Amino acid sequence: MADSTAAPEPAPGAGSPGAGPGAEGTPAGPDVERAPVGSWTERAPDDGTEAGAAARVSPKRRAPADGGGAVTVLQTLRRLESGPRGLTEAQAEERQGRFGANTLPAYREASWAATVLRGTRDPFTVVLLCLGLVSAVVASWGTACVILLLVAVSCVLRASGEHRADRSMAGLRGLVASTATVLRRAEEDLPPDDREIPVEELVPGDVIRLGPGDLVPADVRLLRAQGLTVHQAVLTGESAPVAKDADDGSAGGGGVFDRPELCFQGSSVAGGSATAVVVATGARTRFAAAHGRTQPGREASAFDRSVHGISWILIRFMLLTPPLVLMANAALRDRGLETLPFAVAVAVGLTPEMLPVIVTMCLARGAALLARGHGVIVKRLPALHDLGAVDVLCLDKTGTLTQDRPVMEGALGPDGHDDPEVLRWAAVNAWWTLQLADLPAPDALDDAVLDTADEDAIMAYDGVAALPFDPVRRLATAVVRTPGRLGTHTLVVKGAVETVLARCALADEERARLLAGAARQADGGLRVLAVATAERPARSREYTPADERGLQFRGFVTLKDALAPTAAAALRGLAEQGVTVRILTGDHPGTAVRACRDLGVPVPADGVLTADQVDRLTDPELTEAAERTVVFARLAPEHKARVATALRAGGHTVGYLGDGVNDLPALRAADVGIAPRDAVAVARESADVVLAEKDLTAIGHSIAAGRYSGGNIATYLRITLSSNLGNVIAMLAAGLLLPFLPMLPAQVLAQNLFFDAAQLAFAHDRPHPSVLRRPILLRPRDLLRFITGFGVLNAVADLATFGVLTLTLHGPGGLDDSAVFHSGWFTENLITQALVMVLLRAGRDTVGRLPGPVGWAAGALAAVGLLLPVTPLGSLLGLTPLPPLYYLLLAAVLALYTGGLVAVRKLPWLYSCAT
Numbered sequence: 001m002a003d004s005t006a007a008p009e010p011a012p013g014a015g016s017p018g019a020g021p022g023a024e025g026t027p028a029g030p031d032v033e034r035a036p037v038g039s040w041t042e043r044a045p046d047d048g049t050e051a052g053a054a055a056r057v058s059p060k061r062r063a064p065a066d067g068g069g070a071v072t073v074l075q076t077l078r079r080l081e082s083g084p085r086g087l088t089e090a091q092a093e094e095r096q097g098r099f100g101a102n103t104l105p106a107y108r109e110a111s112w113a114a115t116v117l118r119g120t121r122d123p124f125t126v127v128l129l130c131l132g133l134v135s136a137v138v139a140s141w142g143t144a145c146v147i148l149l150l151v152a153v154s155c156v157l158r159a160s161g162e163h164r165a166d167r168s169m170a171g172l173r174g175l176v177a178s179t180a181t182v183l184r185r186a187e188e189d190l191p192p193d194d195r196e197i198p199v200e201e202l203v204p205g206d207v208i209r210l211g212p213g214d215l216v217p218a219d220v221r222l223l224r225a226q227g228l229t230v231h232q233a234v235l236t237g238e239s240a241p242v243a244k245d246a247d248d249g250s251a252g253g254g255g256v257f258d259r260p261e262l263c264f265q266g267s268s269v270a271g272g273s274a275t276a277v278v279v280a281t282g283a284r285t286r287f288a289a290a291h292g293r294t295q296p297g298r299e300a301s302a303f304d305r306s307v308h309g310i311s312w313i314l315i316r317f318m319l320l321t322p323p324l325v326l327m328a329n330a331a332l333r334d335r336g337l338e339t340l341p342f343a344v345a346v347a348v349g350l351t352p353e354m355l356p357v358i359v360t361m362c363l364a365r366g367a368a369l370l371a372r373g374h375g376v377i378v379k380r381l382p383a384l385h386d387l388g389a390v391d392v393l394c395l396d397k398t399g400t401l402t403q404d405r406p407v408m409e410g411a412l413g414p415d416g417h418d419d420p421e422v423l424r425w426a427a428v429n430a431w432w433t434l435q436l437a438d439l440p441a442p443d444a445l446d447d448a449v450l451d452t453a454d455e456d457a458i459m460a461y462d463g464v465a466a467l468p469f470d471p472v473r474r475l476a477t478a479v480v481r482t483p484g485r486l487g488t489h490t491l492v493v494k495g496a497v498e499t500v501l502a503r504c505a506l507a508d509e510e511r512a513r514l515l516a517g518a519a520r521q522a523d524g525g526l527r528v529l530a531v532a533t534a535e536r537p538a539r540s541r542e543y544t545p546a547d548e549r550g551l552q553f554r555g556f557v558t559l560k561d562a563l564a565p566t567a568a569a570a571l572r573g574l575a576e577q578g579v580t581v582r583i584l585t586g587d588h589p590g591t592a593v594r595a596c597r598d599l600g601v602p603v604p605a606d607g608v609l610t611a612d613q614v615d616r617l618t619d620p621e622l623t624e625a626a627e628r629t630v631v632f633a634r635l636a637p638e639h640k641a642r643v644a645t646a647l648r649a650g651g652h653t654v655g656y657l658g659d660g661v662n663d664l665p666a667l668r669a670a671d672v673g674i675a676p677r678d679a680v681a682v683a684r685e686s687a688d689v690v691l692a693e694k695d696l697t698a699i700g701h702s703i704a705a706g707r708y709s710g711g712n713i714a715t716y717l718r719i720t721l722s723s724n725l726g727n728v729i730a731m732l733a734a735g736l737l738l739p740f741l742p743m744l745p746a747q748v749l750a751q752n753l754f755f756d757a758a759q760l761a762f763a764h765d766r767p768h769p770s771v772l773r774r775p776i777l778l779r780p781r782d783l784l785r786f787i788t789g790f791g792v793l794n795a796v797a798d799l800a801t802f803g804v805l806t807l808t809l810h811g812p813g814g815l816d817d818s819a820v821f822h823s824g825w826f827t828e829n830l831i832t833q834a835l836v837m838v839l840l841r842a843g844r845d846t847v848g849r850l851p852g853p854v855g856w857a858a859g860a861l862a863a864v865g866l867l868l869p870v871t872p873l874g875s876l877l878g879l880t881p882l883p884p885l886y887y888l889l890l891a892a893v894l895a896l897y898t899g900g901l902v903a904v905r906k907l908p909w910l911y912s913c914a915t
Contacts, residue, residue: 375692525594726794
């Protein structure tokens with residue numbers, strides 16, 4: 001069949017000797033390296049669980065754990081107290097009782113109550129609970145009840161969103177395999193029967209049969225194999241199938257996944273057949289071990305870090321405000337603890353008590369729209385904000401940028417120029433090997449050759465015999481009758497470059513030249529196959545590999561990975577959103593670089609790092625190198641996690657798209673882990689976001705939804721905190737200047753209630769499109785700068801209102817009419833807050849925008865401020881109608897305030913708190 005010289009470590013493919021640079025690396029961490037089959041029983045104690053069960057199968061006959069050497073078939077069977085005929089029913093039943101079912105560790109969905117309780121650990125919720133407790137202590141029961149209601153609503157909303165995501169994920173879970181073909185005997189002396197049993201009934205020592213398309217149901221050691229190739233991408237990320245054989249002397253030099261005599265749960269058979277003995281089931285499989293390593297807690301995400309930073313800013317303000325109010329009133333106005341309710345009300349006024357509700361509503365609404373419109377499941381609601389903050393997206397090449405299949409690039413003659421004859425001979429080999437060797441289907445490389453070749457040219461030849469590919473020869477041969485050549489058979493050979501050239505009649509210099517040319521093609525990211533022919537007298541006896549000698553070299557066919565149809569457009573969309581891409585792959589670097597070049601992703605000369613180079617860098621050096629590196633190649637799982645951590649250390653918010661067990665460490669190291677729906681189950685469970693398909697377009701939609709939600713949250717924080725800070729400054733100043741409280745506690749809470757109700761509109765707002773052009777990340781220091789600047793401006797407007805009330809309405813010394821003062825300031829506060837809602841929405845450019853939910857809510861808030869003082873409810877709150885002159889003067893103050901807002905918001909340094 002087909003082969004390639006593109007990689008120094010070719011990974012054999014299904015019916016193909018190798019996939020060249022498309023072969024991904026395997027995990028090589030210390031935990032994997034020290035785990036040959038024989039050592040699996042040495043590590044686990046006999047503790048009554050399955051972890052110690054294998055050690056009890058044969059305590060006196062354990063295979064030696066040589067740290068990396070192969071364990072022979074005989075040693076394995078003796079250790080497991082089994083044989084080539086498998087187990088008896090009695091033995092299987094007894095081991096089933098000791099080992100338990102062959103299933104992954106159970107997934108426990110969090111209960112509704114636990115999800116609600118988890119929501120109370122949010123820092124803002126804790127702040128509100130503390131304020132509610134203080135309010136209850138000072139007998140401010142209204143404040144305490146409002147705060148507790150807000151906390152309850154927030155926790156229920158968040159729990160309902162996460163619970164829906166959990167239920168959606170439950171529909172995606174399933175067993176790795178459902179049934180397996182096993183050899184079982186009713187009695188010791190009877191011959192074994194092939195039977196289908198559920199995979200959960202498999203036990204160590206069972207002998208099973210594997211065929212094309214089968215899922216490997218447990219970790220097994222091969223007893224016999226014929227042309228067996230296995231997909232183990234979910235474990236290692238390899239893009240091509242891997243050849244396996246049962247040879248006792250085939251100890252692998254790499255990690256345990258490189259061992260050709262071993263197959264692992266989660267793999268699937270690409271081609272060939274085998275008989276194997278089960279060596280590990282359930283929780284002791286490599287698949288389950290990888291699941292277990294994902295359980296420790298992950299680092300704080302971008303959202304968590306932002307929330308904690310902002311929370312501490314608010315906590316400091318809140319702890320400082322009540323003592324300042326009490327001390328100022330005690331020192332200057334001789335008012336003591338009677339001002340404590342007012343001090344608590346001021347602290348409540350500073351706190352964005354609706355933040356948990358707004359955040360949860362924004363994120364839940366965005367998650368619901370993604371689920372309905374794009375099939376994207378957001379499992380952890382804060383992950384949607386993290387998506388909006390992502391500025392670096394890490395992903396693999398295979399299945400994302402490229403499809404998991406090759407396409408023809410070209411056919412080159414011995415002189416290096418295009419030669420269509422080479423393609424014709426390659427297609428003849430592929431077609432007649434497929435027909436005469438009775439293969440179920442062509443392998444991916446042959447399929448690409450046949451898709452390109454001329455069908456009439458192929459059918460001009462009559463097939464005589466075929467020697468199909470096997471992993472040892474690394475080539476395939478078809479014997480055909482050439483038209484017009486009676487009495488002659490033509491051998492058409494295609495396969496690995498080194499193997500085919502070794503069988504050609506070439507001078508050493510010519511062979512070296514051709515090998516160098518093939519290597520250059522491979523370094524450019526192409527898979528290379530060599531094609532040769534030979535004329536033989538027609539004969540009736542069978543052809544053998546001994547006939548593959550003295551060949552005439554015809555040329556090379558080169559293939560490349562087929563690009564994903566939506567990848568180029570999706571990458572352009574991500575670039576427009578300010579997201580850069582990093583390729584983290586186990587593939588050959590040339591393959592990844594070529595895919596990037598074909599898709600329009602620039603890769604600078606120093607933009608490629610391999611695993612060996614990563615290993616030589618310290619963490620600070622890797623953080624610096626990651627800024628300029630686009631392609632990280634030949635990576636093992638621990639390398640991927642280290643690169644994601646280095647990018648985060650460089651100040652980036654990192655998203656990681658992965659679908660295999662080898663991606664689990666990186667999924668947890670990133671700020672937000674993303675997995676497609678058809679990913680391995682443990683990857684889906686570890687991810688924060690699950691896509692309907694492995695498609696970058698869906699990630700673009702998810703990032704847009706995250707930025708809309710994040711933009712609304714940032715807008716709410718900017719508006720609320722700056723407005724509240726201005727009010728607090730004004731209240732503190734008024735408390736020192738006035739002989740009465742500047743506003744009654746009930747009026748403060750009513751004002752907050754109306755403002756909070758209006759702010760619910762932010763959950764339904766659609767920010768300006770400019771929000772999509774940059775990541776949305778809440779930066780506590782920048783937010784503090786913003787709220788300080790606009791808070792001072794708001795306080796100036798309040799103090800100007802004080803001047804209007806003092807000098808115009810009452811004259812010098814007329815500050816005894818507290819009801820008029822309270823009413824005037826109440827009205828001014830609500831109108832200024834309405835102006836802020838409209839003018840400080842996400843995106844500085846709000847000219848020409850339709851009112852939308854926020855506009856209507858701001859209008860309603862202003863109407864309440866104007867109308868409430870003249871209503872019976874206003875009288876109950878201590879408000880009174882205002883003279884007409886006040887409204888004229890207030891209009892002048894508001895006009896100046898609006899001009900100041902418009903001028904100040906254009907300052908980019910002040911408006912960078914959430915970009």
